[in-house]
Amino acid sequence: MTKIKETYEKIGFPRLIIGVFLIILLVASYFLKINQANLWGSILIRFGMNAILVLSMVPGIRAGIGINFNLAIGIVLGLLAALLSIEWGFTGGMAFIIAILVSIPMSTIAGVIYGHILNRVKGQEMTVGNYIGLSVVSFMCIIWLILPFSDRSLIWAMGKTGLRVTISMEGNFGHYLNKLWAFPKAEVDPTTGLAQGFTIPTGLLLFFAVCALAVWLFNRSKTGNAMKVSGSNEQFAISNGLNVNRYRVLGTTLSTVLAAIGVIVYSQSYGFIQLYRAPLYMAMPAAAAILIGGATLKEAKISHVIIGTFLFQSLLVVALPVINVISDGQMAEIVRIIVSNGIILYALTRGGTEA
Amino acid sequence: MALLEMKNISKQYSGNPVLKNVDLVIEEGEIHGLIGENGAGKSTLMNILFGMPVIHSTGGHEGTMLINGEPFVPTEPTDAMNAGIGMVHQEFMLIPGFTITENVKLNRENTFASPLSRVFGKRLENLDRKTMVADTKEALNKLHMDIDEFVKIEGLPVGYMQFVEIAREIDKRNLRLLILDEPTAVLTESEAEKFLEVIKSLSEMGIAILFITHRLEEIKSISDRITVLRDGEMVLTQNTDEVTTLDMARAMVGRSIELSVEDRRDLSEHPLHMEITDLYVDMPGERVRGINLEIKKGEILGIGGLAGQGKIGVANGIMGLYPTKGKITKDGVEMKLNDPRGMLRNNVTFLSEDRKGMGLLLDDSIEYNIAYTALEVKNRFLKRVLFSDFVDNKAITENAEQMIKDLDIRCTSGKQHTRRLSGGNQQKVCIAKALTFGPDILLISEPTRGIDIGAKKLVMDTLVRLNREEGMTIVITSSELAELRQISDRIAIISDGKLHAILEPDAPDELFGLAMAGDVMSEVTS
Incomplete structure (x- = not known):
């Protein structure tokens, strides 16, 4: 009995519920004769597609700013970097690398500025972050319209400026990482970015692994430890002579940079760059995923990222066809919203202690 | 009657x-x-x-x-x-935003009936401000207070x-x-x-x-x-x-209990270790207003006094945790003020009276708590892998195991979070932290607050052992005079933010009583 209780405590209530729900869906999908190869190929792709965005939550939480609801600031800069890379005429792997290289300095500067703002609003980071996110996205709605891009695939068919709402990456670096060293080769649906048949997207997963390893090593370094201590007990950190504000800025910056990289990976995997209102809706699923994985508002590890992203994304992939068979149209989307917002609410009510 | x-x-x-x-x-x-x-x-x-x-x-x-x-x-x-x-x-x-009248009459307001209150009951009656003001004036007059009753409390x-x-x-x-x-x-x-x-x-x-x-x-x-x-x-x-x-x-x-006073030592030969000159510390509720104090090498210096008089502020000020001015020298070298890290680098460490707030990472393991200060300041518990340093968890665990044994920390394992420990065991973790760090001067505040008798004895014994065997200089601040008199070589009594007296631990009770109350002590001839 104690063994069962111990295991239960280790898994935790949210993971248990979602895990059980996921298993029920998987079993149902088998009996509903839904193509299992498609399903598992898609799960792996969706995992790699979202994992870096989820990973970007880790430095923020560890530095004590809670969930970085203002991922949008990193996301818009990542998207801008991707657009510049296309505008400059790069294609394939080179376009991807250039996009990443351009995004890093931009998001670093933005992250430092945002970190300093957060130091002035201690205790309100998540609320303020949300509103800054809204402002940044709205501001960028104007900017997207007036930026002097000239590549015809990027701007509206009529007129001379103004970026499209959704930009196809076909022909430059769409699906670049998804296809890199993927085996067995499988066709990818151009509209959803999901697999038609089973495939292991080695390049995509490997790229996430490299990012995760970098964060893991950072967490084990002296600086990483100092950042964590600053985040978990400010008084303790000060009495150990740490400059708490500096480590908070560091955490915020790392989070912003990872968000920029994350959205480039996400976009190439999806096959489209989504501008205007889209960046607003990317922080919530990432926050939900890491919380499902077992992170709290005060503690986050790489394992939380992996478990959370896997559970959350599999749920979405499996729920879509299953619910479409047994019910109609919009149900899958509704399930996604309930799960992601519900889990964030659950974590917020639990405060910093456990989730 | x-x-x-x-x-x-x-x-x-x-x-x-x-x-x-x-x-x-x-x-x-x-x-x-x-x-x-x-x-x-x-x-x-x-x-x-x-x-x-x-x-x-x-x-x-x-x-x-x-x-x-x-x-x-x-x-x-x-x-x-x-x-x-x-x-x-x-x-x-x-209530700061209310006037004097409103505060005086709070929840006892004079009221008269209104149409609303006739329907919904007494809670909705109107305020009779005239009577309220008159009553307040009367009360203020009784106190010979010459102030307008409509002034707000704030300010x-x-x-x-x-x-x-x-x-x-x-x-x-x-x-x-x-x-x-x-x-x-x-x-x-x-x-x-x-x-x-x-x-x-x-x-x-x-x-x-x-x-x-x-x-x-x-x-x-x-x-x-x-x-x-x-x-x-x-x-x-x-x-x-x-x-x-x-x-x-x-x-x-006066205490009826016997003090097991440690052997008295002659400190006149001991060299000066730290000198504090005209120290001011702006710690809310425990302000220090100009203290001169000499700490000798190898002594146990007690700092006593009543709550709110500034004794807690001294150690916090030395460590630089609250805004401080004055001059502190250690072994003749002047220290930078308001610089906790500088103090740690100079081998001065502080165990705060606020154990849970400042002393511990409650949601981290015992072993991490013990090791962290030494890791951060002295670069211990790091190992080099290829081109970079990483935290050496094995060394942290080994160190903690030794400490848990030496100090008898009651826990399920070194991996247990400190939040789950009792006050006494939390204090032992703090002491283990200081031990691992290995300071020249240990500042420790209220070491026995909120811990049981058994743990108290162990904590005090450990402090004496550190002092006698390792030669650590200890500055112990405590509200419990008996405790200070038990282990200190000298006891500084702080009153009203100033050093009021330095007493021998075996000085008569009344001398301590008067010193703590901030009274003149000339009437006592000891």
Whole structure:
């Protein structure tokens, strides 16, 4: 009995519920004769597609700013970097690398500025972050319209400026990482970015692994430890002579940079760059995923990222066809919203202690 | 007949007796002084008198209370108020954004009926501001207060707030006994004088005053009778003119228990280790106002004094955790102020009185807590892998295992989070942290606060061992004088933010009593 209780405590209530729900869906999908190869190929792709965005939550939480609801600031800069890379005429792997290289300095500067703002609003980071996110996205709605891009695939068919709402990456670096060293080769649906048949997207997963390893090593370094201590007990950190504000800025910056990289990976995997209102809706699923994985508002590890992203994304992939068979149209989307917002609410009510 | 009689009052908190058979009698219209050290049981006694929920939720109390000969069993503060007992707390209970009138009349507003209240009941009656203002003026006049009743509380000098609190109490028509909890602690000297006059005139009006304080001179000059509490027992109750301040001091401090005083040492040969010159520390509630102190190599220096007098501020100031000015030198080298890291680098470490807030990472493991300071400041517990340093968890675990064994930290394993430990074991983790760091000078504040007797002994023994065997210089700040006298070589008494005296641990009790009360000590010849 104690063994069962111990295991239960280790898994935790949210993971248990979602895990059980996921298993029920998987079993149902088998009996509903839904193509299992498609399903598992898609799960792996969706995992790699979202994992870096989820990973970007880790430095923020560890530095004590809670969930970085203002991922949008990193996301818009990542998207801008991707657009510049296309505008400059790069294609394939080179376009991807250039996009990443351009995004890093931009998001670093933005992250430092945002970190300093957060130091002035201690205790309100998540609320303020949300509103800054809204402002940044709205501001960028104007900017997207007036930026002097000239590549015809990027701007509206009529007129001379103004970026499209959704930009196809076909022909430059769409699906670049998804296809890199993927085996067995499988066709990818151009509209959803999901697999038609089973495939292991080695390049995509490997790229996430490299990012995760970098964060893991950072967490084990002296600086990483100092950042964590600053985040978990400010008084303790000060009495150990740490400059708490500096480590908070560091955490915020790392989070912003990872968000920029994350959205480039996400976009190439999806096959489209989504501008205007889209960046607003990317922080919530990432926050939900890491919380499902077992992170709290005060503690986050790489394992939380992996478990959370896997559970959350599999749920979405499996729920879509299953619910479409047994019910109609919009149900899958509704399930996604309930799960992601519900889990964030659950974590917020639990405060910093456990989730 | 006495106004209030408390007979055989006893109270324990989870098995710890805090009051033992206390009798307190207050006559009509007298000024009665109640004195005692921190933790002597004064507040508990008042809580019982007021029927505070904290008493009932912890199992009630023994003994009886009589008011004018009638049994009095308060179950909530309102009962005490109805019986004519009022209290002015040490922390003001005033609403800053309200005017003086509104504060004085809070929840006792004069009202008249309105159409709304006729339908929905008394809570919706209109305020009768005219009467409220008139009443408030009357109360303020009684206190000789020359201030407009429509002024808001925020921005008033502290002394005035005190008077507003009293005005609120005397505005209650049935007030017969007014309890003042350390009323002069926050007042300047001239304010305090005026205040004492007001108290006298109140007692002439027939209101009995119970005056809680630790300023002996003050109580001597104003009260008719005094009662002294020590360790929950009533040790003295007498007419004031029959006792001297010296008697009061002795009664307040004297311990019946034997002190196992460590061997006295001659420190005159010990070189100067740290010199503090004109130190000011802006720590709220524990301000330090210009202290000169010499710390000798290898000594245990005790810092004592009453709460709020600044003793806690000294170590916090040395460490630079609160804004500090002055000069600190260690081994002749001047230290940078307000620089905790610089102090740590110079091998000075501090175990805060705020164990849970500042001393521990509650949601991290015991072993991480023990190792962290040494890791951060001294680069220990790191190992080099390829081109970068990483935290060496194995070394952290090994170090913690040794400490857990040496200090007898009761835990399931070193991986347990410190939040789950008892106060005593948390303190041991803090000491293990300091041990691992290996400082020259250890500043430790309130090391035994909130921990049980067994752990107390172990903590004190460990400190002595560190001092004797490792030659660590220790500066221990504590509210418990007995504890300081047990292990210190010298004891500095801080009063009103200044160094009042440096005493030998075996100096007479009355000397300690007077020093803590901030009184002149020339009348004692030791």
